[in-house]
Amino acid sequence: MNIDERLDRLTERHEALTGHIELLTADVVQMKERVDDLTTKMDDLTTKMDNLTTNVDKQRRTMDDLMVGFSALAELARGHEYRIERLEGR
Numbered sequence: 001m002n003i004d005e006r007l008d009r010l011t012e013r014h015e016a017l018t019g020h021i022e023l024l025t026a027d028v029v030q031m032k033e034r035v036d037d038l039t040t041k042m043d044d045l046t047t048k049m050d051n052l053t054t055n056v057d058k059q060r061r062t063m064d065d066l067m068v069g070f071s072a073l074a075e076l077a078r079g080h081e082y083r084i085e086r087l088e089g090r
Helices: 003-089
Strands: none
Touching: none
């Protein structure tokens, strides 16, 4: 194999490698775009989850307040029932 044949062969390999690198570069660019999209969606999801957590905490506190109120009403009703039973028993 003479020098010209070797140069031709090296040129072919170089062109093939260049083509592969261009394909890889395009794939990396596409992957970066997809990762950026996923990052944006993840940030949106994180914000929504934070809002949901806040809302659930508020609802839990409201339910706790309601349960305290219902317990107080139940105790009041028992007290009235007891008084009525005492008055009727006399």
